[in-house]
Amino acid sequence: MSTALHPFWRYASPPQFLQLSGTLLPLLWAVAALLGLSGLALGLFWAPTDAQQGEAYRILFLHVPAAWIAMVCYGAMALWALLGLSLGTHLSFVLMRALAPTGALFAFLTLWTGALWGRPTWGVWWVWDARLSSALLLFLLYLGFIGLTAAVDRPQDPRRGDRAGALLALVGVLNLPVLYFSVQWWSTLHQGASLSPAGSRMAPSMLVPLLLCTAGLWAYAAAAVLSRARLLLAERQAVQARWRAAA
Amino acid sequence: MATALHAASALARRDLRAALRQPGELLAPLGFALVVVALFPLGLAPDAALLRQLAPGLLWVVALLASLLALPRLFAADLADGTLEQWLLAPQPRALLVLAKLAVHWLLTGLPLVLLAPLLGLLLGLEQVGALALSLLLGTPLLSLLGALGAVLTLQARAGTGLLALLLLPLEVPVLVFGSAAAQPGSGAAPWYLLAALLAAGLALTPWACAAALSLTLD
Numbered sequence: 001m002s003t004a005l006h007p008f009w010r011y012a013s014p015p016q017f018l019q020l021s022g023t024l025l026p027l028l029w030a031v032a033a034l035l036g037l038s039g040l041a042l043g044l045f046w047a048p049t050d051a052q053q054g055e056a057y058r059i060l061f062l063h064v065p066a067a068w069i070a071m072v073c074y075g076a077m078a079l080w081a082l083l084g085l086s087l088g089t090h091l092s093f094v095l096m097r098a099l100a101p102t103g104a105l106f107a108f109l110t111l112w113t114g115a116l117w118g119r120p121t122w123g124v125w126w127v128w129d130a131r132l133s134s135a136l137l138l139f140l141l142y143l144g145f146i147g148l149t150a151a152v153d154r155p156q157d158p159r160r161g162d163r164a165g166a167l168l169a170l171v172g173v174l175n176l177p178v179l180y181f182s183v184q185w186w187s188t189l190h191q192g193a194s195l196s197p198a199g200s201r202m203a204p205s206m207l208v209p210l211l212l213c214t215a216g217l218w219a220y221a222a223a224a225v226l227s228r229a230r231l232l233l234a235e236r237q238a239v240q241a242r243w244r245a246a247a
Numbered sequence: 248m249a250t251a252l253h254a255a256s257a258l259a260r261r262d263l264r265a266a267l268r269q270p271g272e273l274l275a276p277l278g279f280a281l282v283v284v285a286l287f288p289l290g291l292a293p294d295a296a297l298l299r300q301l302a303p304g305l306l307w308v309v310a311l312l313a314s315l316l317a318l319p320r321l322f323a324a325d326l327a328d329g330t331l332e333q334w335l336l337a338p339q340p341r342a343l344l345v346l347a348k349l350a351v352h353w354l355l356t357g358l359p360l361v362l363l364a365p366l367l368g369l370l371l372g373l374e375q376v377g378a379l380a381l382s383l384l385l386g387t388p389l390l391s392l393l394g395a396l397g398a399v400l401t402l403q404a405r406a407g408t409g410l411l412a413l414l415l416l417p418l419e420v421p422v423l424v425f426g427s428a429a430a431q432p433g434s435g436a437a438p439w440y441l442l443a444a445l446l447a448a449g450l451a452l453t454p455w456a457c458a459a460a461l462s463l464t465l466d
Contacts, residue, residue: 085463137417144414151404152464163463164400168414171396171456175418178445182421185441189428 012089014233021226028223036216043209050206056120063113065214066106069221070138073103077145078173081166091229093162094236096169097149098229102221104142110135130187134180141172156243158236251339255347262351265324272320273355276313277363283309284367295372302371303379303430307423309367310360310383314390315412317356318398321348326402331465341458349391349454357387379430385442386426392453393419399460421445 010016043061050057077099084092114132115125126132148168153161266273287305288298325331334344361383365376373379397415404410422445429438 137420140413140417144410144417147406147410147413148400148404151401151406151410160403160464160466164404164460167456167460167463168400172418174452175421178421179417182424182441186424186428 012087012091014091017091018230018233021230025223025226028219028226032216032220032223034216035212036220039209039212039214039216043206043213047206047209048203053121056117059113059117061209061213062217063110063117064210065217066109066113067135068214069217070103070107070110070135073099073106073221074138074141074169074176075173077103078169081169084162085166085170091233093158093166094229094232095225096166097162098225098232100142100146100149100165101228102224104139104146106217106221107135107139107142111139128187130184133187134183137179137183138176141176145169145172156239251343254337254339255343258344259347259351262348263354266351266355272317273359276316276356277359279316280309280313280360280363280367283312284370287371299372299374302368302373303382303432304427305371306364306367306373306379307383307386307427307430310364310387310426311390311416311419311423312412313360314356314387314394315408315415317352318394318411318415319401319408321352321395321398322402326465331461335462335465341461342454345395345454345457345461349395349457352395353388353391357383357391361387375432378432378434382426382429382439382442385429385439385446386422389422389446389449390419392449392457393422395457396453396460399457399464402464 011020039061044058047058049055077096080092080096080099083089084096111132114135118127119125145165145168149161149165152164284306287301291297291301322331325334334341337344361380364380364383368376368379393415397411397418401411401414422442425438425442425445428434429442
């Protein structure tokens with residue numbers, strides 16, 4: 001009945017994780033800088049002006065990847081929460097917490113760039129349609145998670161905040177489809193002005209910068225999350241050492 | 248099973264007796280709802296047509312906010328006097344105890360709001376107050392269930408009701424959407440079914456989540 005662990009699992013041990021993330025981080029930061037900057041340069045200067053939306057469309061090179069990352073980060077947070085609660089692995093909770101600020105940042109960027117695009121295109125900063133409302137709710141879910149984990153933590157012991165946060169992330173991810181559905185249903189019920197951008201196929205000269213920006217921002221998100229996780233680990237070790245010395 | 252039911256009913260009777268000894272606390276959410284409803288015409292305009300149109304949504308938002316008021320105290324006394332630790336030691340299924348406690352909580356905070364709702368509706372000029380009360384009858388148990396989860400998670404938090412609101416209100420958006428749509432005059436059957444489905448799912452799942460949260464956060 002011996003179940004051999006997949007080699008991947010050894011990265012659940014903090015020293016192994018520190019070693020792996022230490023070698024990955026410079027690579028990720030380099031990829032983020034290189035692809036992000038080249039994607040932005042191509043997107044802002046090389047890609048042609050859109051026939052319908054003019055120059056304002058160029059914000060999509062940030063907006064679209066930010067929206068993807070904001071959504072995926074919440075799912076990843078819930079996945080680490082599940083792993084942490086079921087396996088009791090310390091590192092899972094650390095990664096879960098490290099994801100939250102990055103997810104919140106990208107959710108905010110989604111809203112902000114959306115508003116900057118909406119003003120010249122639709123003439124308003126904000127409309128209450130299904131997409132915008134659900135992006136706002138996603139941002140609020142992140143804020144609730146960060147607020148809860150920060151308020152529940154005890155200085156010498158982060159475990160209570162870990163567990164409360166993990167449970168909230170799981171409840172949130174179960175609720176998310178219901179939330180999205182209810183907001184969709186609500187917006188069809190009220191028949192708001194349909195202000196969706198015309199569904200046009202994207203020219204390759206626009207697609208290339210978008211893909212570069214997406215890859216660059218993903219690398220940035222991964223690098224930020226790993227760096228934050230390393231800091232959280234170091235902080236926890238320092239606190240433990242201090243309490244042991246005081247005891 | 249018989250002993251578990253016996254324990255749950257004993258818990259419910261105890262909670263009911265303890266709450267009825269301090270009736271002032273029960274009235275606070277109702278007073279809050281009444282005051283807020285009185286503020287809307289003063290803040291907007293005494294325009295009967297406008298208020299009638301907004302009434303179902305406004306009253307549902309008021310119900311959501313009023314449901315937050317009683318939550319911080321839901322488990323606080325039980326934590327302070329060690330009752331919750333006895334829960335962890337007791338052999339009875341914790342989800343059942345949570346359900347018994349929540350039934351009493353809804354009876355004392357949700358049901359009075361349902362009964363007051365027609366009156367509040369009339370204040371805003373709503374004619375079909377029956378639909379409003381019925382939608383709240385389906386929706387307020389859900390607010391109690393989700394609220395209990397938030398109350399357990401924030402039980403030991405160094406934060407006030409603000410955190411609870413930030414945590415809970417986004418999760419309660421589906422209840423608000425379907426509930427206020429059902430309360431609209433001339434709504435079809437769809438929001439009623441969706442609200443009832445949410446209630447069924449909430450009744451089945453949240454007591455377990457609350458029980459898990461209790462054992463995870465009490466150490």
